[in-house]
Amino acid sequence: TELLAKAFYFPDSDVVFASKLTQPHKALNFDLNLFITNIKNLNLENSYNALQDYFKSIEDHLAVDDYSLKRFCQNIIYSSLNAADDLGFDVSSISNSKIRLFKTIDMAVSFYELKNIVFDVFNQIADLINLQSEQKNSIVVNQIKSYVEENYSNDLSLTEIADQLHINYYYMSSYFKAHTNENLSSYINKVRIEKAKLLLQDKTIPISHISEMVGFSEHNYFSRVFKKHT
Numbered sequence: 001t002e003l004l005a006k007a008f009y010f011p012d013s014d015v016v017f018a019s020k021l022t023q024p025h026k027a028l029n030f031d032l033n034l035f036i037t038n039i040k041n042l043n044l045e046n047s048y049n050a051l052q053d054y055f056k057s058i059e060d061h062l063a064v065d066d067y068s069l070k071r072f073c074q075n076i077i078y079s080s081l082n083a084a085d086d087l088g089f090d091v092s093s094i095s096n097s098k099i100r101l102f103k104t105i106d107m108a109v110s111f112y113e114l115k116n117i118v119f120d121v122f123n124q125i126a127d128l129i130n131l132q133s134e135q136k137n138s139i140v141v142n143q144i145k146s147y148v149e150e151n152y153s154n155d156l157s158l159t160e161i162a163d164q165l166h167i168n169y170y171y172m173s174s175y176f177k178a179h180t181n182e183n184l185s186s187y188i189n190k191v192r193i194e195k196a197k198l199l200l201q202d203k204t205i206p207i208s209h210i211s212e213m214v215g216f217s218e219h220n221y222f223s224r225v226f227k228k229h230t
Contacts (some may be wrong), residue, residue, distance in 0.1 A: 007060070008066045009111045028063050030072070031052045032079060039083040040170050042133070044126045044177070051076065051122065054117050069111070072103050074117045080125050087130050087171045094124055133175075140167065141179050145187075152191050153215050158184055192216065195230040 011101070029051070038046040058064050081098070084091045093102075101121065108114045143165055148156070161184075162169040176184045192214040199210045211222035 001168060008109060009062050028054070028057055028061070032075070036079055036083045037170075039080060040087060040168060041174050042129070043087065043186065044129065046117075047080075048122065048126070051118070055118075059111065066111075069106065069114055070105050073105050073114050076118055077101065080122060082223050084125055085128055087129075088166070089129050089167050091128055093127055095126070096120065140172075140175060144176055144184065148188050148191050152188065153182075153213055154197060155217065156188060188215075189225050190229060193226055196222070196226060197230070 007171075026185035035050055037045050038044070038050070054129070077098070081091050081095050085095070085115065099115075105114065105117055108117065121166070144161060147161055147165060156175060159169055161167075162172045165172070167175075173184055176182070196210055196214045199205060200207070200214060205213075207223075208219045209220045214222075216225070
């Protein structure tokens, strides 16, 4: 039974000798958490390469039976769709056909058919993310900047901004950096310093008070940041 479960690596062979099916096994580990983290950080190429390396390793060592590989493929698709959805991307065109897709995986008769299904779906998800990322560029960046402009005087954190704008924290940070060439924390400080420069023109306001007015809880830290920016 164990040998028969690996015959799907040889779809074009009428007869497969046991010697071909008993190659030395290699311990295979796929880091699903890292795979999903890369998707959430929009490092889609890293996720793709990890998946490619894993399938290559499986093929080289015939180390996974058909049932286990089918469950793996379904889990990869399910997890990838959830990760994209968590980031706010519309992947409903794929999610709505998930049951049919999983049935197709269950009915697959070869390793190569399974591999093609997984990579085809992953590429569809990546295409949707890339297309929608371009469409969202100006909208998301402007939302973040507007929120900072309205709330710079508060004890502002990146987590708070992400929560208020309903954007995934990791996605927001990497997204802002990618489309402005600036860290979001640095941008917040820049806005605060520009506001402080205006307030400093009124010599009746103590500097310690100005630092609080622009969102710095520590006067010494405000001085260091002000000097760095000006």
